[in-house]
Amino acid sequence: MTQDELKRQVAAAAVDHLLAAAPPEGRLLIGVGTGSTVDAFIAALAPWRDRLAGAVSSSERSSERLRAIGVPVLDANEVVALPVYVDGADEIDGRGCMVKGGGAALTREKIVADLAERFVCIADASKRVEVLGRFPLPVEVIPMARARIARRFEALGGRAVLREGVVTDNGGWILDVHGLSITDPPALEREINQWPGVVCNGIFAANRAALCLLGTPAGVQTLAF
Numbered sequence: 001m002t003q004d005e006l007k008r009q010v011a012a013a014a015v016d017h018l019l020a021a022a023p024p025e026g027r028l029l030i031g032v033g034t035g036s037t038v039d040a041f042i043a044a045l046a047p048w049r050d051r052l053a054g055a056v057s058s059s060e061r062s063s064e065r066l067r068a069i070g071v072p073v074l075d076a077n078e079v080v081a082l083p084v085y086v087d088g089a090d091e092i093d094g095r096g097c098m099v100k101g102g103g104a105a106l107t108r109e110k111i112v113a114d115l116a117e118r119f120v121c122i123a124d125a126s127k128r129v130e131v132l133g134r135f136p137l138p139v140e141v142i143p144m145a146r147a148r149i150a151r152r153f154e155a156l157g158g159r160a161v162l163r164e165g166v167v168t169d170n171g172g173w174i175l176d177v178h179g180l181s182i183t184d185p186p187a188l189e190r191e192i193n194q195w196p197g198v199v200c201n202g203i204f205a206a207n208r209a210a211l212c213l214l215g216t217p218a219g220v221q222t223l224a225f
């Protein structure tokens, strides 16, 4: 199976999962992430849009796609809590901790994930790792802090590379940090968050996945954490 076929497979499984958990009469309010796997999820949602009250989205890209299939997009400030947030990941470990932000949407993703009771990760099997860090860690920064933050990563053994030509939905820049071996994701997430000028780092440990639907050639594997 191709990676796209695996993505479509987990997207369909995520829709089944949502519908199974939804009250038969009620309509669901969900959080929706960003990326190619989420694009497949939004496409798979289209026939079921009447079962949705709306969505809080983590990017302009996903908002446009949701509106295109007829799902109302709500402002995060209007919502107190979401039962579920569905999003992809660049890496996921055996505890449900993730690296995210390959599509530069990490800050809004973390905000929407934080509103949700459960994070359902949808990913193909290539994303499952033992230790996070092979995928360069995305970090959104305030532009004037870029060099200082890059030096802080050097002191940790990482090499921060500016993602050229990318400005986030929030006006920030992205550093991609190579060479980290993230053996303690909660501790590193907390430490990076304390550095002035960091808007958000791509370690999702405090907001880790409760469930991962992993697309494999043998079918969708469900990992509960």
Ligand SMILES: O=C[C@H](O)[C@H](O)[C@H](O)COP(=O)(O)O
Pocket: 033, 034, 035, 036, 037, 038, 087, 088, 089, 090, 099, 100, 101, 102, 103, 104, 105, 106, 109
């Ligand atoms: O900023 C982007 C996100 O964190 C994505 O969820 C992540 O990069 C996975 O994207 P994809 O489904 O395209 O592999």
